[in-house]
Amino acid sequence: MRYHFNFGDVFAYTPWLIKGALLTLELIGIGGVLGIALGIFGAWARSNGPRYLRVLFGAYVELIRNTPFLIQLFFIFFGLPSIGIQLSELEAASLAMVINLGAYSTEIIRAGVEAIPRGQIEAGQSLAMTRLQIFRHIVLRPALQKIWPALSSQVVIVMLGSAACSQIAVEDLSFAANFIQSRNFRAFESYFIATGIYLVLAILLRQVMRGIGLILFPPKVPR
Amino acid sequence: MKLQHLLFSLSTSLLAAAALTIAPLAHADALDDIVAAKTLRVAVPQDFPPFGSAGPDMRPVGYDIDTAKYLANKLGVVLELVPVTSANRIPYLTTRKVDLVISSLGKSPEREQVIDFSEPYAPFYNGVFGPASEKVSSVGDLAGKTVGVTRGAIEDIELSKIAPASAIIKRYEDNNGTISAFLSGQVELIASGNVVAAAILAKNPPKKPEPKFLIKNSPCSIGLNKDEPRLLAKINLLIEQGKKDGSFDRISQQWLGAKLPAGI
Numbered sequence: 001m002r003y004h005f006n007f008g009d010v011f012a013y014t015p016w017l018i019k020g021a022l023l024t025l026e027l028i029g030i031g032g033v034l035g036i037a038l039g040i041f042g043a044w045a046r047s048n049g050p051r052y053l054r055v056l057f058g059a060y061v062e063l064i065r066n067t068p069f070l071i072q073l074f075f076i077f078f079g080l081p082s083i084g085i086q087l088s089e090l091e092a093a094s095l096a097m098v099i100n101l102g103a104y105s106t107e108i109i110r111a112g113v114e115a116i117p118r119g120q121i122e123a124g125q126s127l128a129m130t131r132l133q134i135f136r137h138i139v140l141r142p143a144l145q146k147i148w149p150a151l152s153s154q155v156v157i158v159m160l161g162s163a164a165c166s167q168i169a170v171e172d173l174s175f176a177a178n179f180i181q182s183r184n185f186r187a188f189e190s191y192f193i194a195t196g197i198y199l200v201l202a203i204l205l206r207q208v209m210r211g212i213g214l215i216l217f218p219p220k221v222p223r
Numbered sequence: 224m225k226l227q228h229l230l231f232s233l234s235t236s237l238l239a240a241a242a243l244t245i246a247p248l249a250h251a252d253a254l255d256d257i258v259a260a261k262t263l264r265v266a267v268p269q270d271f272p273p274f275g276s277a278g279p280d281m282r283p284v285g286y287d288i289d290t291a292k293y294l295a296n297k298l299g300v301v302l303e304l305v306p307v308t309s310a311n312r313i314p315y316l317t318t319r320k321v322d323l324v325i326s327s328l329g330k331s332p333e334r335e336q337v338i339d340f341s342e343p344y345a346p347f348y349n350g351v352f353g354p355a356s357e358k359v360s361s362v363g364d365l366a367g368k369t370v371g372v373t374r375g376a377i378e379d380i381e382l383s384k385i386a387p388a389s390a391i392i393k394r395y396e397d398n399n400g401t402i403s404a405f406l407s408g409q410v411e412l413i414a415s416g417n418v419v420a421a422a423i424l425a426k427n428p429p430k431k432p433e434p435k436f437l438i439k440n441s442p443c444s445i446g447l448n449k450d451e452p453r454l455l456a457k458i459n460l461l462i463e464q465g466k467k468d469g470s471f472d473r474i475s476q477q478w479l480g481a482k483l484p485a486g487i
Contacts, residue, residue, distance in 0.1 A: 074403075081407035089393070089409070167400065168409075169371075169393040179394065182375030 009184045010193055013176070020176030021197050027090075027172065028159040028205065031097030035158070036151065038098060039105025043143075044135060046106060047113045057106060064103035070164045072096050077168045093165040093172075101158045108150050112143030145217040152209035156202050163198075173197060253447070254454040257322055262301045265291040266321040269306035273421055273478040274327040274345070274443075286478040287325045290344055290445075293470055294323070297461045313338060316446055323458070324446035339449050341458045343442035344471065346479070346487050349378040352420045352432035353412035359435045365390040371410035373401045378414040381438050406430060414438060417479065424480035434484075442487055 010017075042061070045053040064072065077092040087095065116139050124134040144151075166175035177194035181187050257263055267287045268275030278284035283304055295302035305321050312326045316338055329347060330340050351370065353359060359368065366387045372379045374394035386392060393410050395401045398419055405413045406428050413420075413432060420432045445458055465471045466483065475483045 077409065078403040078407045081409065086408060167396050169395055169400075169404070175394075178374060178396075182379070 003188070005189060006186060007189050007193070009186045010180055010189045013180045013183070016171075016176040016179060017173070017193065017197065020171060020173035021201065023171060024159065024162055024173045024201065027093055027097060027162050027165065027170075028155065030094045031101055031158060031162070032155050034094075034098040035101025036105050036155075038102030039109050039151075040140065040144075042102060042106030043109035043113050044140075046110050048131070048135060061103045061106050064100055065107070069096065069100055069161050070167065072100060073164055073168060089165075089168045089170045092168060093162070093170045096165070097158055097162060100161070101154065104154050104158075105151055108147050108154060109143060111150075112145075112147035113139055115146060116143055141217070145213075148209075148213045148217070152206060152213070155209060156205055159205055160198065160202065173201075252453040253322055253451045254457055257298065257300060257454070260300075262303050263291070263295045263298060263323070264303045264305060264321040265295075266305050266307040266312050266315045266324040266326055267291060268309065268312075268326045270308065271327055273418065273425075275306075286345055286474055287327060287443075289474045289478070290471075291323070291325050293465055293474070294325075294458065294461055297464075298457075313446065316448060319448070322447070322454075326446075327443045328446045329441035330444055334446075337449075338446045339451070339455055341445040341447065341455065342462050343444050343487050344462050344465075345443040345475070346417055346484050347443045348440040349381070349414065349416050349438040351382075351412050351414045351435045351438065353435055354430045355433055357411055357435070359412065361436055363387060364435075365412070367391075368412055369393060369410045371395060371401045371404040371413045373398050373415065376415075378416070378438055382414045385438075405432065421479040421481075 042057045045057045046061075049057070073092065073096040076087060076096050077089060080087065080092075120138055120142075121134055124138040129138070162172060163174035166172055166178060169175070171179075173194055177190045181190040184190075267283055268285070269283060270276060271285075273285050275283050275285035275287045283306055288304060291302055291304065305315065307315050307321075307324075307326060309326070312324050312328065313334065315321050316324045324338075325344075327345070327347060328334070328340075334340075351359065351362075351365070357368075359365060362382075362385050366389045369391045370382065370386070371393045372382060372395070374396060379392075379394060383392060393404065395404055398415070401413055401415060402419065402423055404410045405423070408430070412435065415432075417434070420434070423432050445462075447454055447458065462471075466487075472482045475481060
């Protein structure tokens with residue numbers, strides 16, 4: 001077996017890789033922010049919301065967590081136009097990521113919410129705080145702090161899962177690797193470089209999530 | 224060693240030359256063999272719809288099979304179908320296991336060194352397809368249009384070179400992705416083979432992919448062994464007659480959903 005590695009063939013397509021990596025970041029930016037927002041609402045709905053919302057979000061979580069991401073994506077992109085909902089591939093990819101992360105983060109955040117001791121909520125009630133105030137200051141904040149590492153991992157998983165979006169012609173990093181490989185047949189080099197870029201993006205994203213965590217939940221300084 | 228090598232190559236080339244000069248004398252034309260045997264043996268595809276694939280009763284059906292039936296009928300002989308793959312279709316012919324190869328075979332300089340080709344009998348091309356409402360007749364008209372294509376396919380490579388900069392090319396993983404994108408309206412046009420367009424037409428969708436312009440044309444020809452001038456002439460005559468009397472239009476209509484295009 002003699003294979004002459006030629007990474008130059010792949011670097012000739014560097015603009016595709018850069019564009020792809022930026023689009024992957026853009027997708028996880030939109031998907032991450034909106035997905036976590038949806039997850040917070042879902043966690044509230046499942047733990048404190050009215051009965052119909054509990055049932056609704058329960059069904060949503062089960063549906064999304066028990067079906068493949070790729071199928072959800074195809075359904076949105078290829079399926080919905082049949083009933084008149086035409087989304088571009090970027091809209092479809094963002095929506096699919098928001099819905100997917102929304103379901104997982106609903107469950108992750110709910111775990112944090114339910115771990116809040118009953119007495120803490122009662123303390124809020126005794127201070128005559130409204131239900132929203134209690135949820136926001138006494139429940140959500142410490143809950144998010146507890147589950148922040150788990151949530152960060154899930155965001156990274158969804159970012160890596162966004163590779164599937166290349167299947168609907170979203171020109172993300174995976175698409176760039178596939179595209180380059182289909183032009184110069186340098187499969188090893190193309191995917192090797194794409195793997196490296198994904199690794200860097202994932203580490204970067206984890207650090208960003210850690211940074212956000214430090215800002216949202218500053219470490220308690222002893223007084 | 225050197226002398227031995229020289230002698231060996233000399234003797235083999237002499238043998239080859241002798242075989243070449245003797246062969247046409249020793250054999251009558253393949254046309255006489257076919258008539259004498261009252262059988263036409265034809266290599267047909269088994270895994271390439273709509274040209275040839277297994278039908279409901281496991282017998283081969285398709286454009287190429289109907290072409291073979293037409294020829295056998297006109298020659299007044301029994302047809303023997305030999306299912307082949309695209310890799311072994313030419314060896315079947317050169318080892319004389321079959322008389323003809325009707326297996327969506329396109330002419331190429333490499334193949335023409337080994338076998339002869341008839342006039343084309345079936346259209347095979349890559350082009351841009353779209354619904355009647357899209358007014359596109361040349362590559363320049365693609366400006367501002369969204370075209371779906373299967374990534375890495377020959378039409379992707381070719382179209383990427385010639386399409387205007389403002390044309391948006393959406394590349395999908397496989398033909399099914401490209402077809403779905405077209406049918407769901409995610410792209411206005413697709414660049415693909417006429418066979419793929421025929422597969423879409425066969426499902427009778429609301430959006431019909433009509434040919435707009437050709438990217439690469441490589442029509443199918445019948446392959447036969449070299450140095451069979453009478454068989455070649457006869458086959459060409461029958462193809463020409465079939466094009467005139469509408470036989471090939473009927474075959475094309477059935478398997479490709481459209482009449483034989485002009486210029487085939």
